[in-house]
Amino acid sequence: MSKEVIEEGQTHGKDYVDPPPAPLFDVAEFKLWSFYRALIAEFIATLLFLYITVATVIGHKKKQDACGGVGLLGIAWAFGGMIFVLVYCTAGISGGHINPAVTFGLLLARKVTLIRAVSYMVAQCLGAICGVGLVKAFMKPYYNSLGGGANTVASGYSTGTALGAEIIGTFVLVYTVFSATDPKRSARDSHIPVLAPLPIGFAVFMVHLATIPITGTGINPARSFGAAVIINDKKAWDDHWIFWVGPFAGALAAAVYHQFILRAAAMKALGSFRSHPSN
Incomplete structure (x- = not known):
């Protein structure tokens, strides 16, 4: 018996079933306190994320002239470490998106749902603006x-190179999120839900090491938007x-790769269609 078949049997032995897809629209969410609690959690988490990370960047640049500061490695740790902490804190409330x-x-x-996704994005962007605003207030x-x-x-890089770096960097992050939170792995390996924030934080850390010299590392539109709104200069908006x-x-790309290739959603749908032929 192949390893894949054994693993499937072990997973099914733990009563694993794919959760049903979320509805596209679910207006009932507006009546739930848990929905608004999740929005608050996303807002506060993104605020804290931007405050700590942008303050680290400014502090590093301030001390560069004196050969001090945390360096690029320290900045990468700040971003990755904060994502680890905040995903750990908010995963059970909002899912810990922060991006x-x-x-x-x-x-x-x-x-x-689409309603929750749009609401999260608004909360994240508002939180980012407030977080960077605090940095400006404290480090004016x-x-x-x-x-x-x-x-x-960055000087010396084209917009095409920067765009490619952002695409690949975000692919790494979102692919890690899908893998770390995969319910099939959670059913098979009980430690996966506990460890999920760790690989997500490490993904952010590693991507920052690679792309800080190119774009300063975005991979999070709320992070880039909050900083651009508060600094509000032409260069930030030109590249935004x-x-x-x-x-x-x-x-x-990460969603298609994980869902349709690794999880074979397309093949499952085709198999279901073939197993129910029309009369």
């Missing part, structure tokens, strides 16, 4: 002169489209 690209990927996979003497943590295309198109394209 419109993650929300978009889960919408495409029918894990959340240095905020504007040091770039405000805004994402821009990259930090929406890239992450959303990367999330789309």
Whole structure:
């Protein structure tokens, strides 16, 4: 018996079934306190994420002249570590998205409704604006002169290169989210739900190591939008489209790859069709 068949049997032995897809529209969500609680959680989590990470960026740039600061490695740890902490804290309340690209990927996979996805994105963007606003309020003497943590295309790189970096970086993140939260793996390996925030945080960390020199690393439209709104200069807005198109394209690719290739959703649908021939 092949390993795949054994694993399938073990999974079925734990009564695993694919959860039904979320409805596209579910107006009943507006009547649930859990829906508004999740929006608050996404808002606060994104606020904290932007406050800590952008403050780290500004602090690093402030001390660069004195050969100090945390360095690019420290910045990457700040982003990855905060995602680990915040996903751990909010996963049971809102799912711990903290990123419109993650929300978009889960919408495409029918894990959340369209109403919840759009509401999450609005909450995330508002939280990001407030988080960066706090950084500016606390570090005002240095905020504007040091770039405000805004994402821009670094000198020497083309917009095409920056867009590609954002697509691949977001693909890595959203693919990790799908893999770490896969209900089939959760049914087979009980430790998976507990460990899920760790690989997600590490994915953010690794992507930052690779793409900070190119774009400052977006892979999160709310993060880029919040910083652009508060700094509000021409360069940040000129490049800003990259930090929406890239992450959303990367999330789309990750959703298709995980759902239709790794989880074989298309083959399952075809098999179901063949097993119920028309009369």
